[in-house]
Amino acid sequence: MPDTSSRHQDSSQHDTSNKLFFRLFQAVNIIHRTGTQALKEFDISTQQWSVLGALSRDGCEGGMTVNELSDYLLVSRQNLTGVLGRMERAGYIARQVNPRDQRSRHITLTPRGGKVWQMIQPAIAGFYRASLQGVDEGQQLQTIALLEDLIGNMKRS
Amino acid sequence: MPDTSSRHQDSSQHDTSNKLFFRLFQAVNIIHRTGTQALKEFDISTQQWSVLGALSRDGCEGGMTVNELSDYLLVSRQNLTGVLGRMERAGYIARQVNPRDQRSRHITLTPRGGKVWQMIQPAIAGFYRASLQGVDEGQQLQTIALLEDLIGNMKRS
DNA sequence: CAATTTATGTCAACACCTTGCCATATTTAG
DNA sequence: CTAAATATGGCAAGGTGTTGACATAAATTG
Numbered sequence: 001m002p003d004t005s006s007r008h009q010d011s012s013q014h015d016t017s018n019k020l021f022f023r024l025f026q027a028v029n030i031i032h033r034t035g036t037q038a039l040k041e042f043d044i045s046t047q048q049w050s051v052l053g054a055l056s057r058d059g060c061e062g063g064m065t066v067n068e069l070s071d072y073l074l075v076s077r078q079n080l081t082g083v084l085g086r087m088e089r090a091g092y093i094a095r096q097v098n099p100r101d102q103r104s105r106h107i108t109l110t111p112r113g114g115k116v117w118q119m120i121q122p123a124i125a126g127f128y129r130a131s132l133q134g135v136d137e138g139q140q141l142q143t144i145a146l147l148e149d150l151i152g153n154m155k156r157s
Numbered sequence: 158m159p160d161t162s163s164r165h166q167d168s169s170q171h172d173t174s175n176k177l178f179f180r181l182f183q184a185v186n187i188i189h190r191t192g193t194q195a196l197k198e199f200d201i202s203t204q205q206w207s208v209l210g211a212l213s214r215d216g217c218e219g220g221m222t223v224n225e226l227s228d229y230l231l232v233s234r235q236n237l238t239g240v241l242g243r244m245e246r247a248g249y250i251a252r253q254v255n256p257r258d259q260r261s262r263h264i265t266l267t268p269r270g271g272k273v274w275q276m277i278q279p280a281i282a283g284f285y286r287a288s289l290q291g292v293d294e295g296q297q298l299q300t301i302a303l304l305e306d307l308i309g310n311m312k313r314s
Numbered sequence: 315c316a317a318t319t320t321a322t323g324t325c326a327a328c329a330c331c332t333t334g335c336c337a338t339a340t341t342t343a344g
Numbered sequence: 345c346t347a348a349a350t351a352t353g354g355c356a357a358g359g360t361g362t363t364g365a366c367a368t369a370a371a372t373t374g
Contacts, residue, residue: 013294017285018210020297021188023304025207026231028185031178032360033332034311047360050182053175066323074183079361081324086359103322103369128174133310135303137170140177143300146292147180153290154191189330190362202362204330223353236331238354243329260339260352319372330361335354342349 031131038127042120048087049124052117055093055109063108065098074151092116188288195284199277200247204240206281209249209274212266220265222255231308249273 035046044052054072055064066084070077084107087093092113095105109117132140192203201209211229212221223241227234241264244250249270252262266274289297 014282014285016294016297016301017289020289020301020304021192021285022207022210023301023308024181024185024188025203027304027307028181029231029331030308030311031181034314035178036332036359045359046182050179053179067321074186075360076362077323078325078363083360085324101322101370105323124175125171128171128178130314131307131310132174132177133306135306137173139299139303140173142296143303144173144177144180146296146300147177147184149290149292150184150288151180151187153288154187157191157287186361193329193362202329224351232330233332234353235333235355239330242354258340258352262353315374317372317374319370321370322368323366324368325366326364328362330359332359333357335356337354338352340349340351342347344345344347 034131035127038123039120042116042123043090044116044120047083048092049120051083051087052092052109052113052120055107056114056117063096063106065104065106067104069107087113191288192284195280196277199273199280201273201277205244205249206277208240208244209266209270209277212250212264213271213274220253220263222261222263224261226264244270 032046035049036044039045039049050073051069054060054069064072066077066080069080069084073080084093084095088095091110094108094110096108098104098106189203192206193201196202196206207230208226211217211226221229223234223237226237226241230237241250241252245252248267251265251267253265255261255263
């Protein structure tokens with residue numbers, strides 16, 4: 001029976017992929033919960049943490065548009081409307097109309113937002129250490145590579 | 158200057174962890190969107206897909222309680238109330254009170270639910286193939302191992 | 315230049331997820 | 345056996361995510 005080998009391979013591959021996606025779903029659920037818990041005293045969710053991180057990067061001093069944030073975080077513009085509204089109300093960001101294009105708004109970090117970003121760094125570092133106990137940097141890099149391939153494939157489709 | 162080596166290592170480790178979590182957030186956003194899109198004609202979300210998968214496993218013929226599903230999927234009981242309500246309305250699952258414990262409900266797949274689970278398999282296989290183009294099984298197994306470590310660490314905290 | 319097309323951000327409706335609270339049922343303690 | 349503690353599932357409020365529809369602004373086309 002010369003056929004079973006490839007059939008077994010396919011079946012194994014499918015089971016592995018199945019497990020991979022299931023673990024991804026599980027992991028992200030618990031990451032959002034645990035991450036938000038780690039920043040509880042600052043009243044910042046993992047999503048707001050991502051936005052603060054995006055706006056704090058070198059080269060983003062002038063701010064980002066909603067579209068740019070949407071492309072960067074891979075969430076819809078419409079979703080950002082809500083998140084940015086809450087962050088604006090909290091005083092972490094400001095929306096200012098671009099004088100050169102009345103449609104777009106520059107989202108910038110306020111001084112308060114920048115200060116909060118600095119303040120949460122120790123909690124974030126602790127969160128990383130606790131979550132990744134026993135995971136070496138090489139494994140992390142391999143996972144990053146897989147995720148980037150995954151994202152690339154999905155963007156194409 | 159004998160100190161810089163370890164400081165550089167820490168900084169590199171932090172940057173790597175940072176990127177890992179950011180990619181995880183990005184990836185899951187696009188996975189949920191693309192996955193739900195792949196099952197669009199069946200009107201099933203990635204979450205409902207997870208529930209169908211959980212109830213279709215060998216050994217689950219007798220159903221699972223809400224608590225068991227909650228432990229398995231790593232989401233809250235309260236969240237499942239909503240998801241299961243929608244799936245019940247769609248006719249995919251049934252909730253029946255456990256005669257031996259009036260508090261708990263056995264969640265079981267209906268015949269219609271089992272049929273849908275069979276029907277979506279080709280779409281799921283296609284989704285796996287498209288998403289994981291260029292990613293070999295070994296890389297997937299490494300990522301699974303990392304995610305399981307991550308989940309284990311977070312459950313402990 | 316006027317008309318159409320495209321781009322940007324928002325609103326609305328709905329699914330998903332969390333926490334806090336509660337009713338009911340079971341178990342444990344006294 | 346009764347009273348307290350615990351377990352199970354659901355309700356409510358609010359943040360996060362999606363798609364569809366929309367107003368307005370800019371760019372393109374005739």
